[in-house]
Amino acid sequence: MREIIETKAAPGPIGPYSQAVRANGLLFISGQIPVQPDSGLVVEGGIEAQTHQVMKNIAAILAAAGSGFDKLLKTTVFLTDLDDFSAFNQIYGEYVGDSKPARVTVQVARLPKEVLLEIEAIALA
Secondary structure, three states: OEEEEOOOOOOOOOOOOOOEEEEOOEEEEEEEOOEOOOOOOEOOOHHHHHHHHHHHHHHHHHHHOOOOHHHEEEEEEEEOOHHHHHHHHHHHHHHHHHHOOEEEEEEOOOOHHHOOEEEEEEEEO
16 A cells, blocks of 8 residues: 655655655655745755754654654765764754664765755654
């Protein structure tokens, strides 16, 4: 069984993909960037503000699927500058708490809308 998850509390897709897909008890969340769902604009203010927005977007999708940060299994983090890792990591940790999902973090040359980070996630649905 496969179900598309959509919520207006997170930014809509900017291409031919879904915010998330639930299948076989798992939730696959597409890469989230620091876009405000109401305005569609990128959050201003560096890695801290952008990390908070990405995590809020992920939280909204998790909630729409009846899941939460405590059910995260794995995340993949794309940063445009690994010098932002420490600041990102501090804020990320505030959201995931003790659940500590598996994670990959890589530096990339460029992301959509020139944002500083993108995060995709897999969680229990």
